Amino acid sequence: MSTQSMHIDAYERNWMIFGIVMLALFAAAVSVAAFGMGIQVPAPEQRVDPRTVATDPNSPWSNPGLREIAPGKYDAYILARAIPKWEYLPNEMTVPAGSTVSFYVTSADVQHGFKIQDTNANFMVLPGQVSKLTITFDKPGTYNFICTEYCGSGHGVMYGAIIVTP
Amino acid sequence: MTQYQLSTGEKKFIGWHLLAAILAFAVGSFFGPLQAFEHAGWDLYPYLKPLIKSYYQGLTIHGVLNALVWTTFFIMGFLTFNVIFGLKRPLKNMTLNKVGFWMMVVGVLTAAVPILANEATVLFTFYPPLKANPFFYIGLTLVVVGSWVEGWGFFMTYAAWRKEHPNERTPFIAFGSLVTTLLWQICTLGVAVEILTMLLPWSLGLIEGVDPQLARTYFWFTGHPLVYFWLLPAYISWYAMLPKQAGGGKMFSDSLARLAFWLFLVLSTPLGFHHQYVDPGVPPVWKFIHAMLTFSVFFPSLMTAFTVIASLEYAGRKQGGTGTLRWIGKLNWSNPSVAAQLLAGILFFFGGIGGLANASYNVNLVLHNTAFVPGHFHLTVATAVTLSFMGISYWLVPYLTGKKLWQPKWATIQAWVWFIGMIIFSNSMHVLGLLGAPRRVPLGLAPYIPAEWNSRLFQVGVGGAILFVSGVLYLVVMYKTATNKQTVESEVEVPIAEAMQDPALSPVWLDRWSPWVYGALALIVIVYGPQLFDMIKNIALTSPGFRVW
Numbered sequence: 001m002s003t004q005s006m007h008i009d010a011y012e013r014n015w016m017i018f019g020i021v022m023l024a025l026f027a028a029a030v031s032v033a034a035f036g037m038g039i040q041v042p043a044p045e046q047r048v049d050p051r052t053v054a055t056d057p058n059s060p061w062s063n064p065g066l067r068e069i070a071p072g073k074y075d076a077y078i079l080a081r082a083i084p085k086w087e088y089l090p091n092e093m094t095v096p097a098g099s100t101v102s103f104y105v106t107s108a109d110v111q112h113g114f115k116i117q118d119t120n121a122n123f124m125v126l127p128g129q130v131s132k133l134t135i136t137f138d139k140p141g142t143y144n145f146i147c148t149e150y151c152g153s154g155h156g157v158m159y160g161a162i163i164v165t166p
Numbered sequence: 167m168t169q170y171q172l173s174t175g176e177k178k179f180i181g182w183h184l185l186a187a188i189l190a191f192a193v194g195s196f197f198g199p200l201q202a203f204e205h206a207g208w209d210l211y212p213y214l215k216p217l218i219k220s221y222y223q224g225l226t227i228h229g230v231l232n233a234l235v236w237t238t239f240f241i242m243g244f245l246t247f248n249v250i251f252g253l254k255r256p257l258k259n260m261t262l263n264k265v266g267f268w269m270m271v272v273g274v275l276t277a278a279v280p281i282l283a284n285e286a287t288v289l290f291t292f293y294p295p296l297k298a299n300p301f302f303y304i305g306l307t308l309v310v311v312g313s314w315v316e317g318w319g320f321f322m323t324y325a326a327w328r329k330e331h332p333n334e335r336t337p338f339i340a341f342g343s344l345v346t347t348l349l350w351q352i353c354t355l356g357v358a359v360e361i362l363t364m365l366l367p368w369s370l371g372l373i374e375g376v377d378p379q380l381a382r383t384y385f386w387f388t389g390h391p392l393v394y395f396w397l398l399p400a401y402i403s404w405y406a407m408l409p410k411q412a413g414g415g416k417m418f419s420d421s422l423a424r425l426a427f428w429l430f431l432v433l434s435t436p437l438g439f440h441h442q443y444v445d446p447g448v449p450p451v452w453k454f455i456h457a458m459l460t461f462s463v464f465f466p467s468l469m470t471a472f473t474v475i476a477s478l479e480y481a482g483r484k485q486g487g488t489g490t491l492r493w494i495g496k497l498n499w500s501n502p503s504v505a506a507q508l509l510a511g512i513l514f515f516f517g518g519i520g521g522l523a524n525a526s527y528n529v530n531l532v533l534h535n536t537a538f539v540p541g542h543f544h545l546t547v548a549t550a551v552t553l554s555f556m557g558i559s560y561w562l563v564p565y566l567t568g569k570k571l572w573q574p575k576w577a578t579i580q581a582w583v584w585f586i587g588m589i590i591f592s593n594s595m596h597v598l599g600l601l602g603a604p605r606r607v608p609l610g611l612a613p614y615i616p617a618e619w620n621s622r623l624f625q626v627g628v629g630g631a632i633l634f635v636s637g638v639l640y641l642v643v644m645y646k647t648a649t650n651k652q653t654v655e656s657e658v659e660v661p662i663a664e665a666m667q668d669p670a671l672s673p674v675w676l677d678r679w680s681p682w683v684y685g686a687l688a689l690i691v692i693v694y695g696p697q698l699f700d701m702i703k704n705i706a707l708t709s710p711g712f713r714v715w
């Protein structure tokens with residue numbers, strides 16, 4: 001009787017090595033993009049009370065909108081909601097080309113999404129949490145932002161736009 | 167050589183699982199084409215009123231019945247078969263397994279009531295604070311617990327077998343089924359905790375609010391391994407049955423197949439944050455660690471690809487096939503079970519590539535919740551898994567019922583039609599996603615559709631129509647088979663591909679449970695523990711429920 005051992009065919013060994021190398025390369029590419037090029041995913045920013053975030057006068061989302069904090073630099077406080085209707089507040093903002101905008105988005109009710117078309121901005125919007133992402137708009141044009149998480153019957157009509165002027 | 171025989175009672179019991187699965191598929195899949203037609207601008211929902219009130223009620227039915235019910239019932243039936251046939255002994259306690267099965271049935275019916283009443287239009291992910299009727303959560307819990315009970319029945323049967331055969335290697339199909347069952351029992355703890363500690367008491371009015379971020383984390387603890395729960399039964403068939411059906415082939419490497427299953431057990435749970443890359447409340451460092459683990463779980467799938475293809479090549483060459491690829495033509499394509507599973511495997515290759523893209527951390531920023539995602543998982547769960555299960559049913563149903571498969575030619579055509587429809591459907595969904603189209607949106611009505619999406623949306627409808635034909639064909643073949651007057655001449659042979667190397671020679675550590683189980687649990691504690699602990703410590707039950715549909 002031959003002994004118990006793990007029999008691995010030569011082709012199979014090569015395939016497994018090839019697989020490991022490929023996966024390592026993918027991992028490396030992703031890491032370079034994340035840490036070298038700074039293409040980062042959202043990080044915990046702030047927690048809020050969803051029951052009062054839209055009404056508490058101390059909450060920036062009681063008065064959502066665009067604030068210029070330095071020349072060409074903006075903070076955009078955006079409230080996503082399904083009640084009384086499916087919308088973002090504000091649903092339209094205008095900035096000049098070259099502006100850097102930090103989005104601070106939260107929800108007053110259910111889960112929503114926030115995806116700015118033709119950019120890397122795409123994140124979940126949860127009640128109780130603030131989602132933040134910073135984007136620089138170099139090219140003039142109209143950038144729709146749309147809701148990407150099911151938030152009730154009006155989910156498909158929930159959108160707004162950032163207008164980047166020349 | 168005569169094969170081990172299942173008793174009539176056992177066959178009936180497995181048959182009940184398949185019947186429930188196929189009924190769920192029939193109802194659930196009916197909505198798929200409706201969704202696809204809606205995307206193409208052909209909105210049929212007004213005709214469904216008052217029975218179905220909205221696109222989203224239909225989508226909830228589609229997701230729940232297809233992804234959760236069709237799969238789980240088929241899998242529990244198939245695993246029951248594998249455990250009994252593989253171990254060549256009856257279940258240790260048939261009553262226990264029956265209790266589990268009927269719990270699942272009662273669970274589905276319980277959840278169906280609020281879904282049909284439009285009181286649970288929360289989709290199959292039921293993200294709070296969307297708040298469903300309590301019976302929805304109770305029903306889901308019963309389904310999960312019922313599947314646990316059936317699994318305990320498998321473990322007891324295995325323990326009894328082990329006592330009777332202390333020195334034997336666990337036969338492969340039973341081994342794979344037990345690993346699948348264990349994986350399921352570990353990972354479903356996530357939704358169990360989510361429902362029992364938050365959603366159910368909340369829907370009953372016992373607590374005021376929930377923590378949506380924590381709920382998502384519990385959900386995806388279960389949600390990713392769920393896909394391996396779907397996939398591993400198909401892998402069992404691809405490894406250990408398909409090569410035999412395709413041309414008298416053998417399993418290329420028994421020990422590597424076992425190693426792959428163990429790796430799935432260890433690696434498939436601790437990576438759920440890859441569904442939460444863009445969640446605000448999870449630190450990027452954990453997301454990154456889960457991304458790396460996600461790459462690692464591709465490794466056992468690559469091993470599977472090698473072993474399955476090598477086993478098939480052996481079968482093809484045995485049938486006189488030559489050349490680098492020409493042996494593929496020699497496989498037994500006229501057998502519908504073979505055709506369905508081979509086509510499923512081919513599309514799974516593309517599903518895997520799309521999965522790598524989804525998994526790639528920041529690449530996910532472009533893809534998250536776009537139509538790319540349903541494009542991807544209709545290649546995986548709705549084809550690799552579903553078409554394989556259809557293929558399995560083409561021999562298993564005749565085996566269980568003693569009825570001849572009705573018109574095998576039509577069954578083969580069914581598989582090809584699914585394949586073609588899915589290529590068109592899935593390709594257009596992938597492209598739409600890359601163009602920025604969101605998922606879970608009745609895109610035919612959305613106000614922000616640029617003109618360049620239109621031709622792709624039309625293709626979604628075309629693919630959906632072709633898939634509809636295939637789905638109906640499957641149901642016809644199943645119905646005609648179950649009611650066939652022609653019975654099989656002799657007992658249907660169960661296709662089992664022997665391993666090329668005697669499994670008794672594979673290392674003992676591949677048949678030991680504890681190192682792998684402890685390893686799996688330890689890894690979960692390491693990569694989920696700290697963040698979960700932090701989230702639970704800072705839990706904020708501040709979100710009241712909403713019914714916004």
Ligand code: HEM
Pocket residue numbers: 195196197198199200201202205225226228229232233236237289290291540544547548552591604605606607608629630631633634637
């Ligand atoms: C008959 C062929 C099918 C067609 C034409 C079809 C079509 C679709 C479409 C168009 C969507 C996207 C809806 C949206 O995002 O708004 C969808 C979602 C989905 N499908 Fe299918 N489908 C089919 C079969 C299946 C099968 C067999 C399964 C699983 C076994 C499945 C599982 C799902 C799941 C889980 C979703 C996601 C639901 C959600 O977002 O909540 N589908 N399907």
Ligand SMILES: [Cu+2]
Pocket residue numbers: 111112113147148149150151152154155156158
């Ligand atoms: Cu939405």
Ligand SMILES: [Cu+2]
Pocket residue numbers: 389390393440441
């Ligand atoms: Cu996943």
